[in-house]
Amino acid sequence: MPISSRIGDHKKKNLRQKLTDLNWFIVFIIVCVASIGFAMLYSVAGGSIDPWAKNQFIRFMIGLIALVVIAVIDVRVWMFLAYPFYAAALGLLVIVDVMGSMGKGSQRWLDVGFMNIQPSELMKIALVMALARYYHCLSDEDTLKLKSLVKPLILIALPVLLVLRQPDLGTTLLIVMGGIALIFAAGVRMWLFIGGAIAMIPAAIGAWQFLQPYQKQRVLTFLDPESDPLGAGYHIIQSKIALGSGGVYGKGFIQGTQSQLNFLPEKHTDFIFTVIAEELGLIGGLSLLGLYFILLAYAMIVSVSVKSQFGRLLILGMVVTFFLYMFINIAMVMGLLPVVGVPLPLVSYGGSAMLTLLIGFGFILSTAIHKETSIPRGGAFA
C-alpha cells in the first residue's frame, strides 16, 4: 500500500494553510516568557544588553525560526527521523565523553562555531521522540507486556550512563524522569512503576557511589543548608534571602540588592528566577508561572485531540520535560530541591536549553497543525 493512502481521508495542507493554522497565540506566549528572560538578563548585567541579553536574543530568534520550521513540517517526517535523531544524539554524547577522557577535562558541550551545543540537551528531545515512536508502533496489548519494557529502558539507560559520566546530575535526572513519564503516558501499568521505584532503591545506592564528591555535597547541603552557610549552603541561603526580601511587589527592576551586588550566585543562569522574584516580587514570579501554565495547558489540550499515538506521546514527553525543567529549577532556587543545575526554561541564559525547548515546542505545534493526521500503529516504523 502506498504511503499516501495510509494517511487516510485527511486532506494535505499547503504551507500557507499550515502557517495560518500555527497557534500564534502560543508563539506569542513563548515570546513573552523569553522577553522576561531578556529583561532579567539586562537587569543582572546592571542595565546592559551585554554580555547576556543580546546573545540570548540572537539565540532565541534562531530557535524561534527553528520552531516555526519544525512546526510546519509533517509530523510523520519527525516520526521517521526519531531513531536517526536518537542515534545522532547518542553519537554526540560519546564524542563529548571521548573528548573528556582525552585529557580536555570534564566537558559537556561541543563547540560548533556560532554556539556551544550540549548533546545531553538534544538527547532529551531525541529520547522523547524515540520512545514515542517505539510505543506508537507497539499495539496496546504489547505495551502491557513486561518484555516490551526492555527496549525503552535500554533507550533511557544509554544516555543516562553517558551523561552521568560527564558528570551532570541535573540532566541525568531530567532524562530519567522524562523517559519514565513517557512510558507511563504510553499506558504501562501503575504497579510496574511502583515495582520499578522499589527496584530503584539499590540502584540509587549504587548511583550514590557513582557521584562526584561535589555532587554528594550538594545533596547533603540540600538536606541542611544552614550547616555550611559560607560554603556549599551559601547559594541556597542567598537565594532564599533574595526571594524572601522581594516580597509581594519586589524591589523594582534593576533594584534587587542581592542580585545587583552579586550576593546571588549564577544569577544569569540557574538562579535567574530568584532575580525575577527579588526584583518583581511574588507578582512577577506568579506571572511567569501563569505563562508557563498557559503553555503547558495548551499542550495538554492538544494532546487530547491528537489522533496519532506518536503525536500524543511526543507532546506529553515534551510537556513533562518542560515541566520538569521549570519545577526543578524553581524548587531548587527556593530550597525545596538540591542545587542540581537545571536552567529555567526559556529564561535562563544558555543556548542549548533554549534551543531544546523551542524545538520541543516546534514538535508540539507541528503535532497541533497535523493533529488530524493518523498514522497506522505497528508495521512499517516498528
Place this chain on the structure above:
Amino acid sequence: MLSGGMLLLSSALVGRMYYLQVTSRSQYELLAEQNRISMRLLSPTRGDILDRFGREIATSTTDYRVNVIPEETEELQETLKALAQYVPISESDNERISKAASRQRSFHPINVANNLDWQTFSNVNVNMPDLPGIQPDVGTSRFYPERELAAHLIGYVGAVNEQEVAEDPDPLLELPDFKIGKNGIEKVLDSQLRGSAGSSQVEVNVLGRVIRELSRQDSVSGRDVRLTIDLDIQKFAANRVRDESAAILVMDIHSGELLGMASTPSFDPNDFNGGISQRKWDSLRSDIRKPLINKTVSGQYSPGSTFKMIVALAGLEAGIIKPDDKLGCDGVFRIGNRLAHCWKDGGHGNLTVREAIAQSCDEFFYRLSLDVGIDKIHEMAARFGLGERYNIGIMSEARGINPNGEWKYGQTGERWQGGDTINVGIGQGYVSATPLQLCVMGARLANGGKRVLPKIFLDDRVEYEEPASLGINPEHLELVLQGMEDVYNHQRGTAYLHRSRGKDYKIGGKTGTTQVVRISMAERQTGVLDNEDREWIQRDHALFVGYGPVENPKYSVAVLVEHGGSGSSVTSPIARDVLEFLIDRDLTAEQPELPGQEV
C-alpha cells in the same frame, strides 16, 4: 493523571513562594539588608591641647600619605618603581606592600608612605597620570609642635591595645589606625579629646567593595583642652633646666594656676605616634635620669631646708618661740648619744627665727623642732599642703610623706623618737614632698596664708573664689617671708651670691640641699668627700622654693635639681632667673593677646 501531578507540584511551588515572599518576608528583608549595608566608622578629629592663650601644645596635623590600589595599577611593581622617583620606598616597604597586595582584595588601598612633606606630596600629585593606581591621601596624625617641652604633662597617644578594647565599648577603638591617649593629659582627658564617632552607611557588594553611600552622620570632633600653662614661661623654665635632671614649677599664688611645669630630661611625644622604636624606648627606659618620669608630681624628695618655714611657723603659732627669741648654734647638737651637725662648722651663734631661715641654720631647727614636737610640725605641714594629693587631673601624682608618730608606728611598728623629730626639723628623715607640693607651700606662704590649690586646666566657666585662710597669724607669716627675703638679699643669706641685681623689686625664697647618701661618722672623721667628688647618683639634691616680687607677691617657683649639689649654688640662680623673667614680663606688659581681643 499527569496533569494532576503537575498541578500538584506547581501548587507546591506557589505555596513555597508565598511562604518565602509573604510569610517570612521581613526576616529575609533583614538578612538582605545585613548583606548589603556596611557601617563605616568616621573617626573624629582629636581635640587640641592649648596653653592659656590658645597656643597649640598638642594638635592634629594633616598627614600626607600615598597609597596604592593594586587593582588600578597595570603592574604593581612597575608603578612602585615609577613612584620611587618621587617617594623613597625601601626594600622592606616593597616587601610589606607585596605581602599586603597578595592578602587583601585588590581594591583595598595599601599604604606606601606616610608623613610626606608638601613638596614630595605635590610632586606625586602632579605626576598622577604616570602613576596608575597611586592614590594620594590626606589623613590626620597627632603632632606636638613644642616636642619635649611639656611632654610629661601632655603625655602622648598610641595604638589601642587589646585590653583597652575590652574595657572601652567605643567602636572607634576598633579602627585600625585609631590612637588613644596613653599618658599624661592625653590619657586622663582622653574621652573629652577623643570626640565621638560618626558613621557612614555604605552599600557594599559581595566582595565588600563600596558601591555608594546611603547615609552619613558626621563625627563630632573632640573638645579642646585649655591649660593654665603659659607657653612662654614653660619654654623659659624648661630651657633653664634643660641639661639637668630637674623639675621646675611656676604657679600663680592667688589662683593656683600652674603657669609652667617641666620635668627634665624629657622625651619627644611625637616619637610615640606611630609606635616608638624599641631602641628609643630602651634608651628612655634605661636612662638613670629617668626621662619618662614626671618629676614635678611623681618625684618625692626630702624637702630639706625648704621645710624650715613650716617648723618655724609651727613654733611661732604654738607660742614656743617669739619673733625676737634667739636660739644658739655651736655647730654640733647632741641628742641622746647621737651628734647632729649644723651645715656650718663652728655654728651660727645666737639667731632669731628670721636669721635662722636666712642662714638656714640646722641646729636652730634641731632645737626648735624638739621643743615644738612632731605633732605640731605635722599639723602645720598639712596646712601648707604637704602629704596631700591635690588630684589636679594629671597622672601619677604622688602623695609625699608628712610623718607623725602614728604614721611611723603604722609603717615600722616603732615609736617616734626625738631623733626622728630633729631630722624632720631640717626637712630630712621621714618627710618627703613632691616639687608640686613645695610650690604650693611657697604659694600659701606668699599669698598671706590662703589655702590655694594648684590648677592645670583653665576653665572660664568656674568663677574665681578667694581661697580660704589657713588661720595663721599674719605677723608670723610676715616674719617667715622676711627670712625668705633675706635668703637672697641679706649678706648672710644662703643665696645672697645669686641675688637679683639691678631690679626695682626683690625676690625671696629658700634653699634646700638634701643628702642622698647618709654621711657616716667614719667619713666625717676621715674627711668628707666634696659633693663634686662623688658619683652623680650619690650627690645631693638641690632644691629651691621662691616667690616674688617681695613687694606684692604674685608667683611661687619650685626648683629641684636631682644630684645637683647645693641648693644655694645650683637652684637659687635658676629660681632667680625664672622669677625675674616673670616679673619683668609683667612690668613690660609684653604678654600675648588673649584670643578674642584682637583689634
